[in-house]
Structure formats: structure tokens, C-alpha cells
Amino acid sequence: MKYMNCQDENRFSGNSEKMNTYYDFYTIKFEDFSVLNSSSKSKVFFDNKLIVLKSDHPVSIKKIKTLCSSFGKLYQNEKGNNFFIDNDPFVLRISNNSNSKSIKGLFHNFPLHWHNDFAHTPGDFHGTALYNYRNGEKAQMQFIDTQEAYKGLEISIKKRYEDLCLPHKISKKSLIEKTLSPAEERLLKMKQYKIKGYFPHNYLNDPVMRPLFPTHPVTKKQSIYLSPTTVDSSFLGKDYSSILNHCLKYVKSFTWDKYDLLLIDNLSLMHARSAFSGDRELHRIQFNYENAKYIDRA
Numbered sequence: 001m002k003y004m005n006c007q008d009e010n011r012f013s014g015n016s017e018k019m020n021t022y023y024d025f026y027t028i029k030f031e032d033f034s035v036l037n038s039s040s041k042s043k044v045f046f047d048n049k050l051i052v053l054k055s056d057h058p059v060s061i062k063k064i065k066t067l068c069s070s071f072g073k074l075y076q077n078e079k080g081n082n083f084f085i086d087n088d089p090f091v092l093r094i095s096n097n098s099n100s101k102s103i104k105g106l107f108h109n110f111p112l113h114w115h116n117d118f119a120h121t122p123g124d125f126h127g128t129a130l131y132n133y134r135n136g137e138k139a140q141m142q143f144i145d146t147q148e149a150y151k152g153l154e155i156s157i158k159k160r161y162e163d164l165c166l167p168h169k170i171s172k173k174s175l176i177e178k179t180l181s182p183a184e185e186r187l188l189k190m191k192q193y194k195i196k197g198y199f200p201h202n203y204l205n206d207p208v209m210r211p212l213f214p215t216h217p218v219t220k221k222q223s224i225y226l227s228p229t230t231v232d233s234s235f236l237g238k239d240y241s242s243i244l245n246h247c248l249k250y251v252k253s254f255t256w257d258k259y260d261l262l263l264i265d266n267l268s269l270m271h272a273r274s275a276f277s278g279d280r281e282l283h284r285i286q287f288n289y290e291n292a293k294y295i296d297r298a
Helices: 030-034 038-048 061-069 146-152 155-160 173-177 182-192 239-247
Strands: 026-029 050-054 088-094 112-115 127-134 141-145 165-168 208-211 251-254 261-265 269-273 281-287
Touching: 026 030, 026 038, 030 050, 030 061, 038 050, 038 261, 061 088, 061 127, 061 281, 141 146, 146 239, 146 269, 155 239, 261 269
Parallel strands: 026 050
Antiparallel strands: 050 261, 088 281, 112 269, 127 261, 127 281, 141 251, 141 269, 165 208
């Protein structure tokens, strides 16, 4: 694994404090993980929050969807999305295909700042499967373990906001309140919707409320759910910067290998991505946890 200073890539970093690299990513072969029973899969996934599934050959979308379904229902994206893989509404193309003028990824090649997948979308599809279809190593990902960050957070802040829910939204209001990255502007303009006026997507109009300190539905452990890209931080005042800077003590960077598949628990981690140039394509599936069978043997 290669490590990097998040300060250069992340405008939400808040300070120049050196980031901790305090844990390793759990790595297992795709086929070995696939044959585990349901409770063993859940135990490995939720205990580690992120697992890296390795393969020495391409992994089919069918196999990835089957694996994700062992945890719960797959999220079906809205019809007409330009980023479907093989017209499959469950699989989105992420990143940029520079070899094609018509085939583009959802977030192009711009940097993606700290966020939790699905934060501003209604529902509880907090699991992400992210597959390195081609050249994933051209951009580096960074993760914050928000479960560990919660453990280390000041007790006074925990008590102050223990019942607080925060609104998450990408909206035209953001254009006034802060400078958007190109990736965020692209999200607003997705499917050629204009920034001015009303958005056909409900999640681009109405905020989604998320607890700041959610209790995980499977493990029952708490974490910090901040998602700086989507959150309305005004409810936290000056404490927002304090909480974010605290989270930045728990950063780890990840560099892709060929055919890697990441399973990410967005209730326990948030992540960011550096900018890149050239051809790079990842495939993403979101899933919920309704089928998860977790036994805490600790």
C-alpha cells in the first residue's frame, strides 16, 4: 500500500495535521470469500468495514451482484441513467472513459471530496461494491474510519449532539454557500438537468435526514456520519470543524490492483478520491443489509 498526504487532494481537510495510518485493509480472494456462509461473510465485512477482494482474472457483473445480494437488496437506479453498465439499472459506471466521447463515468476524472455513498439519497443502501474494471490505480482512494473516530471523540460533543439528525443534499443552494468542485457541479447537472429551477430527482430537491451518530443496524456500534460533500454543517456551528478535524486523524489511503473489488460499509467509513487523467473505469453497486446475519463473538 502507498500512503499520501490528504492535504493536497482534499479541500475539506481543515488542518495540516499528519494523518494516522493505523490499520490494514482486510484482503481475501474473491472466490474464497464468495463460498463463505452468510453469517461468516457478514462477520468479515462488518468487523473490517472495508474488505479487498482479489482476483487474477476479470469478475463478472453477475457474480458481483450475487455476492452483494447475500447482504441485502440491490439499489435500482432511475431509468434513463446514462451511466448504466450494459443497460443494467443496478450497476453504474464510475470514473471516466477517455477513449470515448459518448461513454462517460458518473464522476468523470475530477477529485471527489469526503463523502458517504448514498448520504443524500433516500433509503438505507449503505453498502457499496466498487470494482476495478480498468485502470483503477490511476486515482488513489482515501478512507476515514468513522467508527473508530466516534470512539475517540470528546464525550461532551457526543452528549451535545447525541440525538441530532443532519440534512444531506446536493442543491443549487450549495452554489451560494460554498464553492463546488467540478464533480459536485456534474452531479447537479447530471442527465442535463439545469442548475436553475426544480430538479426531477427528489433527492436533489428535498434533504435526506441522517443521524450524526448513527447506531449500525447490524453491529449496533456507533459512528460519526458527517459526509462533508452533502451535509448542511450550519447545525453544528464551530463544532463542525472540530469534528471533521478529529475524523482526519483516522485516514488511510488505498491504491488499486487489477481486478480488485472493494466492499465498503458507508455507515462505518467515509471516503474521497484524487483527480486523475486518462482512461479509468470502475463499476458500482449499492446494497442494503436486510439479509445480513451477524454474530458478535467478541
